[in-house]
Amino acid sequence: MRSAFYISDGTAITAEVFGHALLSLFTVEFKHYTEPFVETEQQAQKVLNKISESFKESGLRPLVFYTIVNTDVRKMIAKSVGINYNFLDQFVAPLEKALGVPSMPEKHRTHSIHEKTYDIRIDAVNYALANDDGSNIKDYHEADIILCGVSRSGKTPTSLYLALQYGIKAANYPFTEEDMGDILKLPAALRRFKKKLFGLTIVPERLHSIRSERRPNSRYASMKQCRMELREVENLYRKEKIPFINSTKFSIEEMSAKILAETGLQRRKY
Amino acid sequence: MRSAFYISDGTAITAEVFGHALLSLFTVEFKHYTEPFVETEQQAQKVLNKISESFKESGLRPLVFYTIVNTDVRKMIAKSVGINYNFLDQFVAPLEKALGVPSMPEKHRTHSIHEKTYDIRIDAVNYALANDDGSNIKDYHEADIILCGVSRSGKTPTSLYLALQYGIKAANYPFTEEDMGDILKLPAALRRFKKKLFGLTIVPERLHSIRSERRPNSRYASMKQCRMELREVENLYRKEKIPFINSTKFSIEEMSAKILAETGLQRRKY
Numbered sequence: 001m002r003s004a005f006y007i008s009d010g011t012a013i014t015a016e017v018f019g020h021a022l023l024s025l026f027t028v029e030f031k032h033y034t035e036p037f038v039e040t041e042q043q044a045q046k047v048l049n050k051i052s053e054s055f056k057e058s059g060l061r062p063l064v065f066y067t068i069v070n071t072d073v074r075k076m077i078a079k080s081v082g083i084n085y086n087f088l089d090q091f092v093a094p095l096e097k098a099l100g101v102p103s104m105p106e107k108h109r110t111h112s113i114h115e116k117t118y119d120i121r122i123d124a125v126n127y128a129l130a131n132d133d134g135s136n137i138k139d140y141h142e143a144d145i146i147l148c149g150v151s152r153s154g155k156t157p158t159s160l161y162l163a164l165q166y167g168i169k170a171a172n173y174p175f176t177e178e179d180m181g182d183i184l185k186l187p188a189a190l191r192r193f194k195k196k197l198f199g200l201t202i203v204p205e206r207l208h209s210i211r212s213e214r215r216p217n218s219r220y221a222s223m224k225q226c227r228m229e230l231r232e233v234e235n236l237y238r239k240e241k242i243p244f245i246n247s248t249k250f251s252i253e254e255m256s257a258k259i260l261a262e263t264g265l266q267r268r269k270y
Numbered sequence: 271m272r273s274a275f276y277i278s279d280g281t282a283i284t285a286e287v288f289g290h291a292l293l294s295l296f297t298v299e300f301k302h303y304t305e306p307f308v309e310t311e312q313q314a315q316k317v318l319n320k321i322s323e324s325f326k327e328s329g330l331r332p333l334v335f336y337t338i339v340n341t342d343v344r345k346m347i348a349k350s351v352g353i354n355y356n357f358l359d360q361f362v363a364p365l366e367k368a369l370g371v372p373s374m375p376e377k378h379r380t381h382s383i384h385e386k387t388y389d390i391r392i393d394a395v396n397y398a399l400a401n402d403d404g405s406n407i408k409d410y411h412e413a414d415i416i417l418c419g420v421s422r423s424g425k426t427p428t429s430l431y432l433a434l435q436y437g438i439k440a441a442n443y444p445f446t447e448e449d450m451g452d453i454l455k456l457p458a459a460l461r462r463f464k465k466k467l468f469g470l471t472i473v474p475e476r477l478h479s480i481r482s483e484r485r486p487n488s489r490y491a492s493m494k495q496c497r498m499e500l501r502e503v504e505n506l507y508r509k510e511k512i513p514f515i516n517s518t519k520f521s522i523e524e525m526s527a528k529i530l531a532e533t534g535l536q537r538r539k540y
Contacts, residue, residue, distance in 0.1 A: 002369075011527040014291040021284040021337065022361055025373040036527040061368070067291065083368050085361065091292050098331070098353050099272075103295040121522065125427045129402070157395045160430055164522065251388060252434065257281040257306040 003054040003062040004030040007047060007077055009070050012036040018087050019065035030063070038068070044076040051080045069105050120268045124163035124170075131171035132156055137189040140171055144265060146193055147172040149200035150229040151220075152210045154247040154255065158200070161252045166260070167268030175233055184232040186240055198259055199237040199244030204230055206248050273324040273332040274300040277317060277347055279340050282306040288357050289335035300333070308338070314346040321350045339375050390538045394433035394440075401441035402426055407459040410441055415535060416463055417442040419470035420499040421490075422480045424517040424525065428470070431522045436530070437538030445503055454502040456510055468529055469507040469514030474500055476518050 004023060006015040012034050023030060031054070035047045054062050064082035068074035078084055092103050130136050131143065133156065140146060145162070147155045151174050159170035179187050190197060204226040211221035219225055237244040243262055247255055260267065274293060276285040282304050293300060301324070305317045324332050334352035338344035348354055362373050400406050401413065403426065410416060415432070417425045421444050429440035449457050460467060474496040481491035489495055507514040513532055517525055530537065 011523050013523055013527070014287055017284055017287040018291075021288075022358055022365060025358070025362060025375055026365070026369060026371060027374055028369055028371060034527075034530075036531050063365075063368070087357075087361065088288075088292055088295070090360075091355065091357065092295060095292060095296070095333075098333070099296060099298055101296060101298060104297055105295055122424075122427055125430060129399075129426070132399070154392075156399070157392055157434065160395060161434055164427065164431055164434060252391065253281050253283055257283070257304075260304075261306050 001029055001031050002058055002060040003033060003051075003082075005033045005035060005047070005051055005054075005062055005064045005066075005082065007035045007038055007064065007066040007068065009037060009039045009068050009073060012067075014088070015065045015067050019063070019085075022065075023063070038073060038077075039070060041072055041076060044073045048076065048080050051082050055081050120167035121164060124167045124268070125160065127169040128159045128163040128171070131169075132159065134173045134176075136171075137173070140189070140193045140196070142169060143171040143193065143196055144169045145198055145259070145263065146170070146190065146196045147198055147200060147259075148175060148190065148233075148242075149202075149244075150175055150207070150226075150233055152207060152214070153200045153202045154252075155200055157252050158247075158255050158259070161256045162259070165256065165267075165269070168265060175229070175236075180229070180232055184236045186236065194240065194242070197240075197242045198263060199233065199242045200255075201230055201234055201237070201244055201246050203246070203248045271299055271301050272328055272330040273303060273321075273352075275303045275305060275317070275321055275324075275332055275334045275336075275352065277305045277308055277334065277336040277338065279307060279309045279338050279343060282337075284358070285335045285337050289333070289355075292335075293333070308343060308347070309340060311342055311346060314343045318346065318350050321352050325351050390437035391434060394437045394538070395430065397439040398429045398433040398441070401439075402429065404443045404446075406441075407443070410459070410463045410466070412439060413441040413463065413466055414439045415468055415529070415533065416440070416460065416466045417468055417470060417529075418445060418460065418503075418512075419472075419514075420445055420477070420496075420503055422477060422484070423470045423472045424522075425470055427522050428517075428525050428529070431526045432529070435526065435537075435539070438535060445499070445506075450499070450502055454506045456506065464510065464512070467510075467512045468533060469503065469512045470525075471500055471504055471507070471514055471516050473516070473518045 004019055006012045006019050008015050016034060038044055038047055051062050062082040064080050064084045066077050066086055067088050068077060096103055131139060147159055147170055149155050155172035159172045162168040162170040173190060175184060204223060207226040208221060208223050215221050245258055274289055276282045276289050278285050286304060308314055308317055321332050332352040334350050334354045336347050336356055337358050338347060366373055401409055417429055417440055419425050425442035429442045432438040432440040443460060445454060474493060477496040478491060478493050485491050515528055
């Protein structure tokens with residue numbers, strides 16, 4: 001199997017994201033190696049050896065995606081036996097021309113700390129944790145958004161992703177059987193903040209399967225119960241005009257991007 | 271101010287990461303617009319109008335970073351009045367040649383769902399939550415890694431990031447004053463899993479400032495207390511040969527990448 005290397009003197013996240021996007025266009029399988037914080041010539045030599053070994057083993061030239069600020073290290077990696085993609089570099093000259101200013105590569109630390117956005121994200125994560133699963137309905141005035149839905153419809157991972165990636169304060173509220181009664185009504189705690197509500201739903205089969213892993217053969221996991229709860233929440237969303245999406249076919253990234261797009265919510269970190 | 275647009279018929283995360291990395295090489299400020307899920311010609315027209323308006327307002331041609339699978343939509347965006355970067359495309363032909371197979375652009379959904387990695391990540395998030403802050407020392411046998419450190423040294427956001435991005439099960443354990451006694455010893459619950467331990471530390475000034483926001487003028491937040499706790503944990507790390515890093519100057523992404531690099535821990539999602 002051919003290898004793909006993602007190399008950087010930073011986190012290598014940019015190299016990974018770019019490389020994965022490109023490789024996802026092909027139906028070929030690759031062995032992936034991420035090599036972050038390659039900051040010295042000695043470390044670069046180690047990585048070069050790894051690339052050479054992988055070439056020898058597989059007989060296929062590894063793909064090498066890299067973004068490296070340090071000039072000496074960059075020059076070394078550029079000479080690897082792999083097929084080398086210094087993918088940012090070829091956009092720099094045209095962009096310098098378009099902007100009319102020179103680039104400052106030494107400033108390039110995309111995923112490095114920026115004091116301000118750092119605090120914002122930590123705050124948002126703490127908020128999401130303190131307001132997870134309806135645990136703290138007192139602080140909804142601070143929320144940027146309140147995700148609601150039945151148990152195991154994807155609220156918690158989505159609210160944490162919104163916090164970590166975008167610095168958005170997302171509370172989440174689970175509709176429970178107590179809320180349901182004869183017919184699900186909007187709980188008073190939520191009605192005051194109706195404009196912040198965003199609903200999640202999911203197909204009953206998937207909910208049944210997720211809940212069954214957690215509590216096999218329970219009423220909670222039964223198809224009948226899943227169907228009933230989902231019918232109730234979807235009716236509520238429609239009646240109260242709460243925007244909602246179906247999480248079944250979407251990744252956490254897609255859910256979060258869709259929620260931002262639909263609500264127009266401004267992220268605090270770019 | 272010049273605008274930068276990130277456009278895709280998917281999440282636009284790839285366009286964002288690539289565009290940000292490129293723009294971070296310049297000391298120019300930009301206004302950022304992310305336009306995900308542009309899937310129809312009607313939606314494309316709306317985005318084109320936005321680009322034109324931004325050009326009119328600022329007098330500066332917006333930068334447009336895009337990855338679009340849909341051919342009609344892609345052709346429309348390619349004709350925007352901005353400076354257009356279809357940055358993946360120019361790597362496709364050389365890569366097809368290198369791999370000897372054609373690309374399958376319709377498969378391109380980098381941040382879309384893959385049933386298996388999805389479950390792995392949700393599981394890991396649930397694990398991190400259930401094992402946050404020393405709340406559940408019974409399940410450490412399941413942990414891929416156990417982050418330890420004093421209160422507010424960055425354990426929780428890091429463990430959640432490891433779960434969400436990499437599907438890694440990270441527990442975290444806070445050393446408390448009870449653990450400290452006269453001298454901090456490794457708690458019995460941790461000693462059994464010593465090989466999984468990874469320590470965090472932070473400079474006292476920063477810890478003092480973080481804790482002061484939470485509990486101003488408390489003993490907990492005092493410089494004296496922060497210094498004492500950090501001295502104790504760093505002595506413990508050294509004595510017990512627990513690998514550790516100082517979180518003060520690092521972003522959550524950098525911490526996580528460094529932890530993976532130092533431990534050799536395998537991610538479950540690429």
